[in-house]
Amino acid sequence: MTGIDWRARFMQTGCDDDLPIADAHQHFFDIGRNYYPWLCDRPLKPFRYGDYERICRNFLPADYFEQCGPHKVLKTVLIEGEWDPRDPLGELRWVDEVASQTGFPHAMSAQAWLDRDDIASVLAVYGAHPLVKGIRHKPAAVPRDAYRDDFRAPGSMRDTKWRDGYALLARHDLMFELQVFWWHLAEAAELARDFPSTRIVVNHTALPSDRSVEGLAAWRAALERLAREPNVHLKISGICVPGERWNVARNGPVVLDAIRIFGVERCSFASNYPVDGIVDRLADIFDGFKAITRSFDPRDRLRLFYDNTARIYGL
Template sequence: MTTSTAAASSSGLYADPREDWLAQYTEEVIDPARPIVDPHHHLWDRGGQRYMIEEMAADIASGHNIVATVYVDCRSMYRASGPDAFRPVGEVEFANGVAAMSASGGYSPARINAGIVSHVNLLLGDRARPVLEAEITAGNGRFRGIRHSSAWDAEFEVAGMYAKRPKGILLDPTFREGFACLAPLGLSFDAWLFHPQIGELTDLARAFPDTRIMLDHCGGPIGIGRFAGKREETFASWKASILEIAKCPNVSVKLGGLAMRLLGYDFHERPMPPSSEQAAAAWRPYIETCIEAFGPTRAMFESNFPPDKGQCSYQVIFNAFKRIAAQYSEAEKTALFSRTAVDFYRLRVE
């Protein structure tokens, strides 16, 4: 990880993590015994940034009771050779190897990568099936589904690295041919998009009611670019889309991804990292709206590390979630922090 004390570049959707900046602030862990399944994180070693099992274990050691995690697609360790369609199988092989390392107990009490979500190019149409089958084999019982990012916006300040991706991919007939391969194989779909695209995912969910879909990062509410300074107006539009997609019983939601630059908060530019009270105050309207719309049995808190680490520590992010969840019953808290993730990703957790 970089240890620069300078604020991260604003050119991306998230700020680069800075360990020295984060170390300036710590706080006591709230409800430290509560079991947590972190259903969304990445592992990578590229571009001068490293977030692998050692870094993940160090974050987990900051005090929360993480019992298991789910690895999610981030183009790590693709095969360097062979047919292009099958290169993402390397990511599953990598993630499963990390899971085996974690299962030794030598890194953390948590079962890191207990579930694996990778990528298959669904624009292959029905030719996606053999790639999916290869990933099932590579996952050794841990592979649960794929993510094919559909995040797109015409404005580069919003889209960043996603600006060159296809527009309207979720509506593409060939993409849907590939999508149709998921349910027969018992696989789920993680959706990463921006909030103006939620309607496209709603259409997809209604067309494939038997496919389990996870809406990542609260549906990607935007607060940068042309959306900057328009939080109330944007929130109303985002909320309407959330309420509509929540009517699809096959869709669940991940509560997180809000510590990226995308939301428009400047925590990463401040001299000190935010407290969990500050983070909770910023994120509460989005998270409470999602819980109200989907219910606790279709919602789960996520770290989205390391992207969200650019604005707060692992300790702070889950403390913020616990502050937001304080109003809910014990059964609802259990669902939000662990049970919903275990059920959706069919995790084997002691």
Template sequence: MGTLPIIPRAEVRPQWLAPYREAPLEPDLPIIDPHHHLSDSLWGGYLQDDLLADLGSGHRIESTVFIQVGFGYRSDGPEHLRPVGETERVVAIAGRANAAQADTQVCAGIVGFADFSLGARVEETLHAHLDAAAGRFRGIRCHAAAHAQFQYGVMHAPPLHVYMDPKFREGYATLSRFGLTFDSWAYHTQLDELCDLARAFPGIPVVIDHIGVPLGVGPYAGQRDAVFAEWKRLLQKIAALPNVCIKLGGLGMSVFGFGFHLADRPPASAELARAWGPYILTCIEIFGPSRCMFESNFPVDKGTCSYQVLWNTFKRITAGMSADEKRLLYRDTAARFYRLA
């Protein structure tokens, strides 16, 4: 996999974003942001002050969920416990962020990483995360996004077909004993394998990150209609499993192939809504609002637009929906899935 061509990601460029501003739409709509990251170095660094600046952009963000990204791992000790350092760092950052302001409960939930290839021995890692998380730990994300023809993203590509590996599944099964959830980051070409995994363990709640990533790069460039049809078919199949939800977001990543980050100026929310709307509305049609949750995927999607513009985009797409549907999409589904007060 290491010799494959790498698809570059959309880099965060504050000076490119800065000149464009929008007034927040529906500023009183309560939101849980169930998917953001933190890092010392990735995306130019994204820590407490950066996150609070985005959260203060005019939308009513009540709480957030941190999602693993390989940040802050312990530098020594047993290898299988090093990812617990990420949980420890996030708890410390959340404490400072919540002491600095009262509008948003930052990192009310934490999703970390554990190496399921350890099989049942991964329980030690899960116990350590729970001990370190001060009541915030909610689940595990294992990055599976890999393709035979290219690499993409922040982390090294995992082995192909990792969700089908028997040892991985032995470790995955431990989630049910801890009452933890699973976040899946996989391409649309891997949704059949995720479907097989979710069906095999119906007691484990699963959320599909980034709408299942219908690819628009590499061999899929210029194939948008065909990819859309295949992605929709696969989502309809996996939506038959009641333990699976989906996150609406991530479309600012360059792997989707929209290319807004290549323009001379950042896009307006109306432009993004026209491009992203068919995908998001298809997800809502297939899963229903009670199994969909909007996500920022920040700062990754900050390579395409600001936090303010991102939520305006989502609000434009859902402008015709009822108040009850919006409550589910923007807050209640995430609150239920991640067990947030």
């Protein structure tokens, strides 16, 4: 793929196999060398997709590209993999080594704990490293039936200490990767308004796990509320249904609603691999995104698959 301008080639041919991809959300794991509590400890924790024993193994760049099929993945963004929380900087040291040896990933959003006493020193390291573009700290959350509009808990997006840590992101020009269920998006909208200079990148389409008519309507309403904030971007990934392979019939309406709400300039496609490998192959996931958007203008497809991710993460 070296030396070929895949953007120009795709605009000329319109062929799906020529469409360049910048994967906005993926992971690498070396569980023999590194400690990831959720992958290494037994018994396994409950997970939204069900049993994830099959992904409790090493997953490195060679494994990623073995599963790509014909897709032209040119660049990737690695998101922290819930590494040992006692040593958040350790993952950056390891990922930097992997990138130096293999050329992947091209950017990283690293682990940080916004309400910990070491947050200032951790962010100073991240802010000085060219690979790191943002951080992820999953804020405290509750199940949908326990959520109230005035939800406020330690470690949540309304927690004062958590927000004090969040306020430091702008100083280091770091983005915030937000992974939370959609019923918490009102808090995210407040966060976006209160800290307008910090970009929020919503992970996994805000997790529309309830595919009932009522559930999807509530998810859409929550996305529409958040989309009013101009400093928010949406990653379309992580929309698997437990027990089912990734399929266009089930996921197409979710993808199209997300794009309609946020617009093609504020959405990016991502594999969430190997986590989404619990339900399907990496190549099949990108096949699905391509099938859903086949009628789109080619320039909009470039935005969704490559350009938006490259712009946001400075690839």
